[in-house]
Amino acid sequence: MKHIASLWTILVALCLSGSAFADELGTPGDAKSLGFSAQRLARIAPWYQARFDAFPPSEGLVPGAVVAIAKDGKLAFLQAIGFQDRAKTIPMKTNSIFWIASMSKPVTSVAAMILVDEGKLDLDAPVAKYLPELGDMQVALQRTDSATGKTEYGLDLPKRPMTVRDLLRHTSGLIYPELDFAFPERGLAEASADFGIRAIHMLYGWKGVWRREKTLADFVSSLAGLPLAHQPGEVHEYGWSVDVLGRVVEVVSGQSFDQFLQSRVFEPLHMVDTGFYVPEEKLDRLVDSPMPERPPIWDVTKPAKLFSGGGGLVSTAPDYLRFCQMLLNGGELDGVRVLTAQAVKAMTTNALPPDVRIFGGDEVGGRAGTTFGLGFGIRTSPVSSWIPGAIGSFSWAGYWGTYFWVDPAEKLIGVQMIQAVPGSKARQALVSLGINHLVYGALTVPAPFATPAAPAIVSPETLADYAGTYDFGGSVSPGDRQGLADGKNGWLGIEAFVAMEQEGLRINKPDPGGSAAKAGVTAGDLITELDDTPLKGLALADVMARLRGPANTTIKMKIVHRGHDGASDLSVVRAARRVNTVQLRLRVEQGRLVAEAAGAWPILEFENGKATPLVATSGNEFTVDDDDHTRIAFVRDAAGKVSGLILNPGPWEQKAAVVAPGPN
Structure with a gap:
C-alpha cells in the first residue's frame, strides 16, 4: 500500500507540474516581466475595433478577431475582440474556431519532416518514388517569335524530376488556378497576352482537379494529366505542392492524412480544436464565413473526404500558438518532441537557390525582403521588408486573413485570427500587418544604467x-x-507588383499613384533594361536593388509595352515615399x-x-x-x-x- 500511495503521489505531482507548465501558454502572464508595456499592448483591441467599425459585414468582414502573443515561452496577451458572427450577436471567444486556409501548409510541412526525421521520407527523392502516377508529367513550353510576336505553346520533358524538397519550397512546377478566380470573364488568349505562361493557370482551373467528393489519391491522379508550369527547381510559385505533399505523407505513413496529423501533431501538442472539420458539439464556436455562404469545397461543418494539407484545416489561436511554440523551441513542447532541432532549422532556413525565379504574389522575394524555407516565409532584409521583426523571423498567412509569425531572436510569437473576403478593402485594412507593428511597438526598452540627469534650462x-x-x-x-x-529612399510604385521572367521584369499591377504609372508603365509591360543594364538572367533581388535609389533621381528603362513588339525608352523620377x-x-x-x-x-x-x-x-x-x-x-x-x-x-x-x- 505504501508503494501504491507513493506512486500515486508521484503521478499527482507530475500531473500538476505538467499542467502548470502547459498553463504558461494558457493564462496570460505579467506583461512587464515579459518585456512588454501593458499600456501599449492595450492598443491592440481598439486598433481592430476601429476597423470593424469602419467596415460593416456587408463589406466581406466578420467583425471580430482573436489575437495571441507569447514571449519567452509564456503567454503575454490573449484577447477576443468583437463578434464571431456577421450579425454581431455572438461575442468572439478566445477559443473561437477559424478556417485557417493556407496556415494549414506549415502543419503539413511539419508532418512531412516528421517522416524525414524517421528516415522514412527522402527530401531529395523524386516525388514519383512515392506517387508513381506523377512520374510522366511534362512541362508547359512557351516560344515567342521575336519577328512576328506570335507565341506558340507546347510541352517539354522535365530537366529533372520534381522532388519532395520541391513540394516543401514550392519549386515543383505545380501551381494554383489563380486566373480563373481573378478574371472569370476573360478568355485564355487575353490572359495569355497579359501574363504569358500564366495561361496555364486557366487550364488548372478548367481541369477541375479540386473537388470535395475526391480523396487525396483522386486529386493526385487528376493532376497527373496536367503539365507543370515550370521546370522543377527553377521557379518558386505557390500552388498545389503542399496538397500533393499530404498525399505523400499518406503513402509513406500508411495512414490517412487526417489520422496522421491527429496522432503525430495535434494530440502530442494538445491542439484540441484543430482538424479538417468542426464537430457538431463545437459548432457554436465556429466563426462565420465573411460571405453569406462558405464555398462548398470549404464547408468545414461536415466531415471532409478531401484532406487538404494546403488549406483545409480549422484551428484556434491557442492551438496554433502551441504549434508555433513547438517550432520556436526547436521541435519540442511540454516535454514532448515532435521534430528534431535539425529539422526545424532546415525548415526555417532559406531553401531557395540563388538563381531561382520568384513568380506571383508579394510575400516572397527581394521586393518583400523575404525568402522561403521548407514551409515558411523567412525575413531576410529589414530595408526591403514592410513589417518589423528580426532577420530569420518566419511566418505565413491564410486566404481569409489568419496570420502568424515567429521571431527567434526575440523569442516572440504572434497569431492573428480573422475572417475577411480576399481582395476586399476590409481584408487589406486588417492584413496590413498592423499587429506586427503594435506588438513590436509594445516591447519595452531596458532602462538606462546611468542616473537621470537633473533638469536643465533651455532657451x-x-x-x-x-x-x-x-x-x-x-x-x-x-x-x-x-x-x-529620410528622402533618400526613392519609390517608383511598381516594387510590390513585379515578377522576374527570363527576358526581364514583368509588371503585374503598378500603383496608380506611383511615379512609374504616371510615366506610362502599365500592367503587362516588360522592363528589359535599367540604366543601360540588360535584365536578362538577373535575379529579382539584383533587379530590385537597381530599382531602388535616392528620391528625386532618374532611372532609365527600356520597356516593351503590352501589345507592342519593340522596346521603347522611358525615364522615371523616383519619388520620396513616407x-x-x-x-x-x-x-x-x-x-x-x-x-x-x-x-x-x-x-x-x-x-x-x-x-x-x-x-x-x-x-x-x-x-x-x-x-x-x-x-x-x-x-x-x-x-x-x-x-x-x-x-x-x-x-x-x-x-x-x-x-x-x-x-x-
Missing part, C-alpha cells in the same frame, strides 16, 4: 529649433532596423517642448493626439517620465542645423530624420 530659441516632424521610417522598436524614410511611417511631431507649448506620434503607428509611449512633455537635461538632451524612461538626443549637421533625433542613445537607440522642420 526658447533652442526649443524652437527642435520643433518639427521626425521620421523613423517603418521602425517601431529598437529591435527593428527598417529603412529610414507611407505607413513612424513619426514624432514636436512643438513648443507654453514654454516647453512636447511630442506626439504623427505617423501610421505610435512609438513607445507617444500617442497620436496626445502631447507628451519633454524634460530638458542638457542643451540637446531630454527625457520623458514614462515606463521606458525615454531619452531623446537631438542631432545637428555640419552647419549646426537640427537634422534628426535619437531615442534612447545606445544599444537600443532609434534614429529619426527631420522631414518637416518648424511648427506643423
Whole structure:
C-alpha cells in the first residue's frame, strides 16, 4: 500500500507540474516581466475595433478577431475582440474556431519532416518514388517569335524530376488556378497576352482537379494529366505542392492524412480544436464565413473526404500558438518532441537557390525582403521588408486573413485570427500587418544604467529649433532596423507588383499613384533594361536593388509595352515615399517642448493626439517620465542645423530624420 500511495503521489505531482507548465501558454502572464508595456499592448483591441467599425459585414468582414502573443515561452496577451458572427450577436471567444486556409501548409510541412526525421521520407527523392502516377508529367513550353510576336505553346520533358524538397519550397512546377478566380470573364488568349505562361493557370482551373467528393489519391491522379508550369527547381510559385505533399505523407505513413496529423501533431501538442472539420458539439464556436455562404469545397461543418494539407484545416489561436511554440523551441513542447532541432532549422532556413525565379504574389522575394524555407516565409532584409521583426523571423498567412509569425531572436510569437473576403478593402485594412507593428511597438526598452540627469534650462530659441516632424521610417522598436524614410529612399510604385521572367521584369499591377504609372508603365509591360543594364538572367533581388535609389533621381528603362513588339525608352523620377511611417511631431507649448506620434503607428509611449512633455537635461538632451524612461538626443549637421533625433542613445537607440522642420 505504501508503494501504491507513493506512486500515486508521484503521478499527482507530475500531473500538476505538467499542467502548470502547459498553463504558461494558457493564462496570460505579467506583461512587464515579459518585456512588454501593458499600456501599449492595450492598443491592440481598439486598433481592430476601429476597423470593424469602419467596415460593416456587408463589406466581406466578420467583425471580430482573436489575437495571441507569447514571449519567452509564456503567454503575454490573449484577447477576443468583437463578434464571431456577421450579425454581431455572438461575442468572439478566445477559443473561437477559424478556417485557417493556407496556415494549414506549415502543419503539413511539419508532418512531412516528421517522416524525414524517421528516415522514412527522402527530401531529395523524386516525388514519383512515392506517387508513381506523377512520374510522366511534362512541362508547359512557351516560344515567342521575336519577328512576328506570335507565341506558340507546347510541352517539354522535365530537366529533372520534381522532388519532395520541391513540394516543401514550392519549386515543383505545380501551381494554383489563380486566373480563373481573378478574371472569370476573360478568355485564355487575353490572359495569355497579359501574363504569358500564366495561361496555364486557366487550364488548372478548367481541369477541375479540386473537388470535395475526391480523396487525396483522386486529386493526385487528376493532376497527373496536367503539365507543370515550370521546370522543377527553377521557379518558386505557390500552388498545389503542399496538397500533393499530404498525399505523400499518406503513402509513406500508411495512414490517412487526417489520422496522421491527429496522432503525430495535434494530440502530442494538445491542439484540441484543430482538424479538417468542426464537430457538431463545437459548432457554436465556429466563426462565420465573411460571405453569406462558405464555398462548398470549404464547408468545414461536415466531415471532409478531401484532406487538404494546403488549406483545409480549422484551428484556434491557442492551438496554433502551441504549434508555433513547438517550432520556436526547436521541435519540442511540454516535454514532448515532435521534430528534431535539425529539422526545424532546415525548415526555417532559406531553401531557395540563388538563381531561382520568384513568380506571383508579394510575400516572397527581394521586393518583400523575404525568402522561403521548407514551409515558411523567412525575413531576410529589414530595408526591403514592410513589417518589423528580426532577420530569420518566419511566418505565413491564410486566404481569409489568419496570420502568424515567429521571431527567434526575440523569442516572440504572434497569431492573428480573422475572417475577411480576399481582395476586399476590409481584408487589406486588417492584413496590413498592423499587429506586427503594435506588438513590436509594445516591447519595452531596458532602462538606462546611468542616473537621470537633473533638469536643465533651455532657451526658447533652442526649443524652437527642435520643433518639427521626425521620421523613423517603418521602425517601431529598437529591435527593428527598417529603412529610414529620410528622402533618400526613392519609390517608383511598381516594387510590390513585379515578377522576374527570363527576358526581364514583368509588371503585374503598378500603383496608380506611383511615379512609374504616371510615366506610362502599365500592367503587362516588360522592363528589359535599367540604366543601360540588360535584365536578362538577373535575379529579382539584383533587379530590385537597381530599382531602388535616392528620391528625386532618374532611372532609365527600356520597356516593351503590352501589345507592342519593340522596346521603347522611358525615364522615371523616383519619388520620396513616407507611407505607413513612424513619426514624432514636436512643438513648443507654453514654454516647453512636447511630442506626439504623427505617423501610421505610435512609438513607445507617444500617442497620436496626445502631447507628451519633454524634460530638458542638457542643451540637446531630454527625457520623458514614462515606463521606458525615454531619452531623446537631438542631432545637428555640419552647419549646426537640427537634422534628426535619437531615442534612447545606445544599444537600443532609434534614429529619426527631420522631414518637416518648424511648427506643423
